[in-house]
Amino acid sequence: MTGTRSAPAPALAVVGATGAVGSVVLRILSQRADVWGDIRLIASPRSAGRMVAVRGLETEVLALSEDAFDGLGAGDVALFLTPPGVSAQWAPAVTARGAVAVDQSAAFREDPEVPVVVPEVNGHAVRVRPRGIVAGPDCVTATMIAALGALHADYGLADLAVSSYQAASAAGRAGTQALRRQLSLVAGTSLGEQPGDVRRVVGEDTGPFAAPLALNVVPWSGELREGGWSSHELAVRSQTRRILELPELPIAVTCVQVPVLEGHSLTVRARFEREVDAGQARKTLETAPGVVLVDDPAAGEFPTPVDAAGTDPAWVGRVRASLDDDRALEFFVCADNLRKGAALNATQIAELIAGEFA
Missing domain, CATH: 3.30.360.10 (Dihydrodipicolinate Reductase; domain 2)
Structure with missing residues (x-):
């Protein structure tokens, strides 16, 4: 008898994991359905090495670098909860690997090739992302x-x-x-x-x-x-x-x-x-x-x-x-x-993307 092996659960990288919005994202991840495999936490070098609880597991924070994104590929998602300059610099490192970048900053919101998405309103727009990037709106x-x-x-x-x-x-x-x-x-x-x-x-x-x-x-x-x-x-x-x-x-x-x-x-x-x-x-x-x-x-x-x-x-x-x-x-x-205006919206976008590869 032959069966169909399900695809592995996608990986999620949280960039800016120790910031104000990042901390809320980590709480949200422990409260929602578990659709993720590997969850890696990334922050500035001054936060590297810290141990942070994610879904009850102590996880080490990685320094933001090219190496931090190694292993990410199609079906995986990186949340950028960072200032615009950081997002603009590092989101291409994610998309170059075939993964999708979900950015909560203003770096890409005016780019016509980057959809601005609120899942309750225009969740369909997440599927058309020529640059491999999806933006969330500002909190207002x-x-x-x-x-x-x-x-x-x-x-x-x-x-x-x-x-x-x-x-x-x-x-x-x-x-x-x-x-x-x-x-x-x-x-x-x-x-x-x-x-x-x-x-x-x-x-x-x-x-x-x-x-x-x-x-x-x-x-x-x-x-x-x-x-x-x-x-x-x-x-x-x-x-x-x-x-x-x-x-x-x-x-x-x-x-x-x-x-x-x-x-x-x-x-x-x-x-x-x-x-x-x-x-x-x-x-x-x-x-x-x-x-x-x-x-x-x-x-x-x-x-x-x-x-x-x-x-x-x-x-x-x-x-x-x-x-x-x-x-x-x-x-x-x-x-x-911080929650509805940023962290939750970004998490919901990431879940929509993960659902495409389930």
Whole structure:
């Protein structure tokens, strides 16, 4: 009697395994179905040699080098949870071996030959990857896109305006450390008696933010671009268009940093091609993959970043019809920016790729 031998489980390399997002990826791997064979952890030379638990096994962290990718081939995947320059340099080392690179940085998001993928919305796009690279969106786009994708499928999105309220952890450990440091400086200090009290107490050490974040709201994220837009605002605009396959979609974006450690939030005004009923829209959102609807303001039930932290879905609430336009809908959405906004999305993309070779 002859049988068919199943293919070996694909290997997974996690590049940036000891960073803020990498640490979340390792937790996620222990919580999801085990589709991987060899899991190798790769980080900067200063982290090499550390032992890190993955699925209950102590695994040594390898230094990022050509040798770290030896043995990877067709069907294998490398997650890049690294700054853009690192991804741009090392992703080709993965694709040259026949494996697929899944990059969570901005290095390839504008490349027309690299799909930008959110599995709940455009998972099909992962199959067409001329360069052998798939990109995940930034954490702001990822927070809102599952809800928008579901509504777009029902009503046809025609116009979008969003404001983000971004957590400090979007800037990595440097962001959370800066906020904690600033909060400790202002705690117990008499503030508000003189203009600029918070700036005086915090001083010049604003960390990765354009202004003190403690007890403050900073309407800036990214680098200055033409017309007063920030690079982050233009990135949200571009990625939303690509994921929804609406290259001409009018989008207005304002990115704001708020003194929250973890969890991005957005206010969204979406205008559609057809008249939209808020009750029907809620039903759409209730069944949308990757979305949880929490929407009963009379009972004090609406989503907040505290609720979303440590969870997988995007939490949506305050769903209401526009007072001025029967084709417009307004809502609030929040999600864990490290998990839903980065680590989980990258892991889901990798699993889709692994499924092609199962």
